[in-house]
Amino acid sequence: MRTITIGVDLAKQVFSVCAADAAGRIQERRELRREAFIQWLPSVPEGTVVAMEACSGAHRWARRCQDYGLQPRLIAAQFVAPFRKSRTAKNDRNDAEAIATAARQGNMRFVPIKSVDQQIRLSWHRVREGYKAEALATSNRVRGLLAEVGVIVAQSETALRRALADLDSLPIPLSLSELLHNVEAHLQQLRERIAQCDLRIQSHAKADEACMRLQAIIGVGPLTADAVVATIGPAHDFKNGRQFAAWLGLVPTQHSSGGRSRLGRISCRGDGYLRTLLIQGARSSLQRAKAVAWEKATPEQRWIQDIERRLPFGKVLVAIANKHARQLWAMLAHGERYDAEAWLKHPMVQRQVRLPKASNE
Numbered sequence: 483m484r485t486i487t488i489g490v491d492l493a494k495q496v497f498s499v500c501a502a503d504a505a506g507r508i509q510e511r512r513e514l515r516r517e518a519f520i521q522w523l524p525s526v527p528e529g530t531v532v533a534m535e536a537c538s539g540a541h542r543w544a545r546r547c548q549d550y551g552l553q554p555r556l557i558a559a560q561f562v563a564p565f566r567k568s569r570t571a572k573n574d575r576n577d578a579e580a581i582a583t584a585a586r587q588g589n590m591r592f593v594p595i596k597s598v599d600q601q602i603r604l605s606w607h608r609v610r611e612g613y614k615a616e617a618l619a620t621s622n623r624v625r626g627l628l629a630e631v632g633v634i635v636a637q638s639e640t641a642l643r644r645a646l647a648d649l650d651s652l653p654i655p656l657s658l659s660e661l662l663h664n665v666e667a668h669l670q671q672l673r674e675r676i677a678q679c680d681l682r683i684q685s686h687a688k689a690d691e692a693c694m695r696l697q698a699i700i701g702v703g704p705l706t707a708d709a710v711v712a713t714i715g716p717a718h719d720f721k722n723g724r725q726f727a728a729w730l731g732l733v734p735t736q737h738s739s740g741g742r743s744r745l746g747r748i749s750c751r752g753d754g755y756l757r758t759l760l761i762q763g764a765r766s767s768l769q770r771a772k773a774v775a776w777e778k779a780t781p782e783q784r785w786i787q788d789i790e791r792r793l794p795f796g797k798v799l800v801a802i803a804n805k806h807a808r809q810l811w812a813m814l815a816h817g818e819r820y821d822a823e824a825w826l827k828h829p830m831v832q833r834q835v836r837l838p839k840a841s842n843e
Contacts, residue, residue: 487531489582491574492540498574502582511575524550533585535559535577536593544595555585556593560751591729594719596712603686603712607705607755610679617672624665631658683708695813698820699806700770700782701763709756710810717815723808730757732804748800757803764802780822 485504490497497519499512514522526532528551534540536556544554566572566580584590596604621642625635628645631654635645645652646666649659687693687704696707720726727733729752734745750757771779771786779787782805790798813820 486527487533487582487585488526489578489580489585490532490534490543491577491581492534492537492543493574496574498578500575500578500582502579502586504586506583506586508579511578513574523547523552526550526552529553531555531585533557533581535562535581540593541596541601545598548595554595556595557581557584557590558593561590591725592719594714596715600712600715603683603708606679606682606686607709607712610676610683611755613672613676613679617669617676620665620669620672624662624669627658627662628652628654631655680705686712692814695819696810699809701760701765701767701802701806702810703763706756706759706763709759711814713753713756714811714814717811720811720815723811726811727804727807729753730760730807732757732760732800732807760803760806761799763806764799767802767806768798782822 486509487502489500489502491499495516497514497516499510499514499519499522500508501510503509512522523546531553532547533555534543534557536558540556544556547554562577562580562584563569565583566576568576621639624642624646625637628635633645633652633654635641646662646669649662649666652659654662684704687697687708690708690711692711693704693707696702696710697704714720714726717726720729724733728749731749731751731754733749735747735749737744737746767782768786768790771783772790774783776784776787786798786802789801793801809820812818
C-alpha cells in the first residue's frame with residue numbers, strides 16, 4: 483500500500499487535489515478541471531488512497547477509482563469539518579487538505595460505496611418521496627383555496643377526494659371551480675406516479691433474495707427492505723448492529739463527563755429516510771404486539787409488550803426501530819434468515835441457563 487493519501491474536493495467543473503505523505507506533510511496540490519481530472523486519474527499509482535466527501539457524484543468517482551486499481555474512501559462531510567485548519571477560511575484547497583487528513587485517521591468511518599444498481603433503486607425511492615411531498619403541498623393548497631371562499635375540508639385524504647369529486651355542487655365561483663378541476667387532475671397524476679413507484683420498488687424487492695429475507699421481520703415491508711439493501715448492500719462496512727443503529731440516528735445523544743452519563747434525545751443523524759421507514763415499521767410492530775395475547779406472542783412481541791408498559795410511546799417506537807436495525811444488519815452481514823428464537827443462542831443467555839445446573843451439582 484502506498485503511503486501517499488490524496489484528498490479530492492469534488493465540484494462541478496474544477497476539482498482541488500491535495501496529496502499528503504504518511505506524516506501528514508503536503509506533497510502536492512493541483513487544481514484540475516473535470517476533463518483534466520479524468521485524464522490525470524489513471525496516472526495515479528495503483529493502491530493509492532483517494533479520499534472524497536460523500537456528495538453528489540462521489541459514488542461514481544469512487545467506482546472509477548476502483549477501475550484504476552485505486553482505493554477510494556468516501557467520508558461524511560460532518561467528519562471532515564473538524565480537520566479544516568481554519569473554519570473561517572473555507573475554500574477548495576483547505577477542504578482537499580482536510581479530506582486527506584481525515585482519511586488518515588485510524589478510527590475514521592467511511593461511507594459504503596454504492597453500485598450502479600443500488601443508486602438506480604434508490605432513485606425510485608427519492609422520486610417517490612418527491613411526488614409525496616408535491617402531492618401533500620398540492621392538497622394543502624386546495625384546502626387553502628377552498629377555505630378562502632368559506633368551504634372547510636377535513637384534514638384527511640378521503641374528505642379531500644369527496645370534496646373535489648363534488649366541486650360543482652359547492653358554493654364557489656365558476657372560475658375557481660375550473661381551476662380546482664385542473665388541480666384535481668394534477669393531484670390524480672401524482673397519485674398515479676406514486677403508485678407506479680410503489681410497483682417498481684415492490685418488483686425490485688421481489689427479485690432480491692436479501693429483501694425477501696428481511697421482510698420476515700414484522701414491520702419491515704418491501705419499501706423498507708428495498709431501501710435498506712439499496713443503501714448498505716451486504717452491510718460489511720458496519721462493524722456491528724450497534725454501529726448501524728447509531729449511523730441511522732436511533733441512539734440517544736450523550737453529554738457525559740466525570741463518569742456520569744447524561745443521555746438526551748436520539749441523535750437523528752445519518753440516513754433520515756431509513757430512520758423514518760423503521761419508525762413507521764415500529765408502529766406496525768407495536769400494534770401487532772398489543773393485539774396478541776401473552777401466551778401466543780413471540781419473544782419479540784413479549785418484549786414489546788413489556789417495554790410498552792414501562793416507557794413512553796415515543797421511546798417505545800425508537801427502541802423497536804433500533805432493534806429492527808440491528809436485526810437487519812445481522813441478517814445482511816451474515817446472510818441469515820430471521821430467527822425468532824435467536825436470542826436463546828446468545829452467550830449471556832446460555833451462561834444464565836448453565837449457572838443453576840452448576841450450583842445444584
